[in-house]
Amino acid sequence: xPVSAPTHPRPRRALGLPTPAxxxxxxxxxxxxxxxxxxxxxxxxxxxxxxxxxVPGCRVRVRFAGRQVxxxxxxxxxxxxxAGRLDFLGRVVSPEPVLSxxxxxxxxxxxxxxxxxxxxxxxxxxxxxxxRVEAEPAGQPVPPPPRPATDGWLRYxxxxxxxxxxxxxxxxxxxxxxxxGEDWPARLAEAAATAAAAGRGALLVLPxxxxxxxVHAACAALLGDGVVALTADLGPARRYRRWLAxxxxxxxxxxxxxxxxxxxVADPGLLVIWDDGDDLHADPRAxxxxxxxxxxxxxxxxxxxxxxxxxxxxxxxxLLVGSGWAHEIVAPRRVVREAAPRVSAIGDDExxxxxxxxxxxxxxxxxxxxxxxxxxxxGTPVLVQVPRGGYVPAxxxxxxxxxxxxxxxxxxxxxxxxxxxAGRGGGVGAGGARAPSCRWCGAPEACFGCPVCGAxxxxxxxxGSARTAEELGRAFPGVPVRTSGGAxxxxxxxxxxxxxxxxxxxxxxxxxxDGGYGAALLLDGWxxxxxxxxxxxxxxYRRWLAAAALVQPAAAGGRVVVVADSTLAPVQxxxxxxxxxxxATELAxxxxxxxxxxxxxxxxxxxxxAVAELLAAAxxxxxxxxxxxxxxxxxxxxxxxxxRGDGRALAAALAAxxxxxxxxxxxDPARVHLDATP
DNA sequence: GCAATGAGCGTC
DNA sequence: ACGCTCATTGCT
Numbered sequence: 004x005p006v007s008a009p010t011h012p013r014p015r016r017a018l019g020l021p022t023p024a025x026x027x028x029x030x031x032x033x034x035x036x037x038x039x040x041x042x043x044x045x046x047x048x049x050x051x052x053x054x055x056x057x058v059p060g061c062r063v064r065v066r067f068a069g070r071q072v073x074x075x076x077x078x079x080x081x082x083x084x085x086a087g088r089l090d091f092l093g094r095v096v097s098p099e100p101v102l103s104x105x106x107x108x109x110x111x112x113x114x115x116x117x118x119x120x121x122x123x124x125x126x127x128x129x130x131x132x133x134x135r136v137e138a139e140p141a142g143q144p145v146p147p148p149p150r151p152a153t154d155g156w157l158r159y160x161x162x163x164x165x166x167x168x169x170x171x172x173x174x175x176x177x178x179x180x181x182x183x184g185e186d187w188p189a190r191l192a193e194a195a196a197t198a199a200a201a202g203r204g205a206l207l208v209l210p211x212x213x214x215x216x217x218v219h220a221a222c223a224a225l226l227g228d229g230v231v232a233l234t235a236d237l238g239p240a241r242r243y244r245r246w247l248a249x250x251x252x253x254x255x256x257x258x259x260x261x262x263x264x265x266x267x268v269a270d271p272g273l274l275v276i277w278d279d280g281d282d283l284h285a286d287p288r289a290x291x292x293x294x295x296x297x298x299x300x301x302x303x304x305x306x307x308x309x310x311x312x313x314x315x316x317x318x319x320x321x322l323l324v325g326s327g328w329a330h331e332i333v334a335p336r337r338v339v340r341e342a343a344p345r346v347s348a349i350g351d352d353e354x355x356x357x358x359x360x361x362x363x364x365x366x367x368x369x370x371x372x373x374x375x376x377x378x379x380x381x382g383t384p385v386l387v388q389v390p391r392g393g394y395v396p397a398x399x400x401x402x403x404x405x406x407x408x409x410x411x412x413x414x415x416x417x418x419x420x421x422x423x424x425a426g427r428g429g430g431v432g433a434g435g436a437r438a439p440s441c442r443w444c445g446a447p448e449a450c451f452g453c454p455v456c457g458a459x460x461x462x463x464x465x466x467g468s469a470r471t472a473e474e475l476g477r478a479f480p481g482v483p484v485r486t487s488g489g490a491x492x493x494x495x496x497x498x499x500x501x502x503x504x505x506x507x508x509x510x511x512x513x514x515x516x517d518g519g520y521g522a523a524l525l526l527d528g529w530x531x532x533x534x535x536x537x538x539x540x541x542x543x544y545r546r547w548l549a550a551a552a553l554v555q556p557a558a559a560g561g562r563v564v565v566v567a568d569s570t571l572a573p574v575q576x577x578x579x580x581x582x583x584x585x586x587a588t589e590l591a592x593x594x595x596x597x598x599x600x601x602x603x604x605x606x607x608x609x610x611x612x613a614v615a616e617l618l619a620a621a622x623x624x625x626x627x628x629x630x631x632x633x634x635x636x637x638x639x640x641x642x643x644x645x646x647r648g649d650g651r652a653l654a655a656a657l658a659a660x661x662x663x664x665x666x667x668x669x670x671d672p673a674r675v676h677l678d679a680t681p
Numbered sequence: 682g683c684a685a686t687g688a689g690c691g692t693c
Numbered sequence: 694a695c696g697c698t699c700a701t702t703g704c705t
Binding site for chain 1: 690691692693
Binding site for chain 3: 066068069070
């Protein structure tokens with residue numbers, strides 16, 4: 004017969020309390036709890052036996068409101084301000100000082116800027132521990148390399164001056180627009196090696212893994228083992244091993260994706276963000292920090308140089324230039340013209356379909372077919388940029404499932420993007436369904452009639468880039484067709500050889516061609532420009548530039564055909580290859596509308612009650628304007644707008660209001676997202 | 682009137 | 694998931 008075990012009362016605290024450490028017995032700990040009103044250091048006593056291990060920056064466990072919670076030891080102090088009794092540290096998880104004072108201050112500053120909490124930021128900044136990796140012997144610091152040759156920067160008048168500033172450890176700030184065809188990974192590697200040669204660290208943050216690979220290879224050529232790649236897709240062990248090598252000062256140069264913006268590079272001399280318009284640089288988890296803002300903050304705090312680089316220029320980067328905080332590094336017009344391909348636009352009314360039946364079946368404008376044929380005849384590959392699959396669902400006949408075609412150009416019909424998506428609530432109103440329109444020429448289709456069976460109903464059909472590839476293949480018999488990106492499982496190509504081929508890709512998945520493409524056809528313009536988001540124009544232009552920059556210069560025959568109305572601003576900017584001009588126009592337009600970055604804007608999301616309660620608790624700056632509510636995925640959304648100068652006050656007010664709600668144990672959360680674009 | 686029990690709350 | 698406070702209950 005089973006006998007229930009006697010329940011042992013938990014052994015009381017071992018007889019007698021531990022003695023506090025003799026030196027600096029107080030540990031200031033950032034405890035890992037998600038509540039806003041507890042987002043401050045808490046003091047604990049360091050037991051004498053942990054005195055040596057409890058170093059600033061180490062991981063600890065402490066008792067907090069009864070529970071055991073993790074925390075990071077921020078500092079040791081002689082005394083505490085706390086009036087009550089202090090508990091003792093539970094244990095030191097490891098004496099490895101994973102949080103430097105620089106990154107602790109950065110996490111605090113980023114949390115404050117975004118009305119978030121420090122533990123939330125630290126979860127992004129400090130990777131999970133891997134005990135076995137931590138126990139491995141540390142390597143040897145890699146000695147500084149010689150200062151590299153930087154001839155590649157001579158095409159940019161201010162380029163050499165910037166690198167000199169990096170070499171001399173001056174806090175220069177620059178916004179760089181790379182020339183079309185530029186070997187930008189090599190240029191960034193030279194900049195990083197310049198910082199390393201000066202005995203300082205460098206940090207380069209890129210949108211995705213593919214870019215990290217390229218830049219890492221370029222850096223390794225100059226720095227050998229002194230550079231590590233930090234990406235999220237490494238397993239926990241490899242990720243922690245490389246991160247520790249950085250923290251321990253073994254590797255001085257880091258190339259990585261967005262979380263690497265917090266990499267604890269020792270004595271950073273140069274911080275770089277490439278292609279800051281790519282939304283992969285925006286972290287999707289609270290408090291939603293953006294790499295550019297993290298690096299700007301870090302440059303401020305450390306005196307590191309900052310380089311915001313890309314083919315395109317964002318409105319935010321334009322503001323850095325316009326405010327005088329950053330210099331621009333751009334090539335003279337003459338050099339730009341020499342490097343750029345010839346760009347032509349085919350608008351709605353000027354298009355003329357190819358005559359011969361094969362090309363006609365691909366439903367391509369004559370101009371595009373001609374450009375592609377010429378490039379293929381010259382033995383060069385042709386890049387075809389098509390809309391991301393699923394991003395704009397194509398349409399088919401509701402009865403016979405034949406693809407729905409544009410009556411004007413026979414391109415695929417699609418619904419404008421957006422809705423009923425999560426998060427991007429954006430444009431309400433407009434009432435009812437939007438009319439479908441052609442994905443290639445943009446013509447709206449008011450009343451569809453199926454040419455095959457006569458039905459008038461439409462249904463969604465998934466047409467990926469594979470389908471486009473097939474259609475294009477028929478128009479160019481005998482030409483190999485390759486695809487890159489598109490469906491989730493579609494492979495993304497890194498490079499293609501310098502041979503005749505059609506390379507169909509979705510935006511962001513453009514392979515680099517050896518020697519450059521002979522031509523690029525940009526077919527995604529209508530789908531992309533028609534999106535309701537504020538950034539649609541900037542985003543479309545950024546994608547076009549990314550593709551067009553891979554094409555040979557006009558003098559070598561390089562051509563770009565963009566299917567969009569030539570009067571549109573981004574089309575004009577592409578033809579003139581003028582990213583700075585486009586950014587200035589874009590920034591002016593945002594100022595006119597009262598949108599970021601001309602103002603600071605915060606979005607507050609949640610149930611109507613939660614949103615109202617948060618805003619009621621917030622002591623907003625008197626300049627604050629409330630906009631909304633608009634429906635959002637999780638209830639509704641309000642926008643709060645203030646002049647740029649009141650941005651800090653806005654964030655502080657919203658953080659304080661969050662603290663009021665978490666202290667009150669309000670049941671429904673309200674999410675605060677600074678710099679959200681409406 | 683007072684001890685025993687339970688729910689709620691702060692959190693070092 | 695602890696230990697404190699304060700309210701409620703139950704008994705003298």
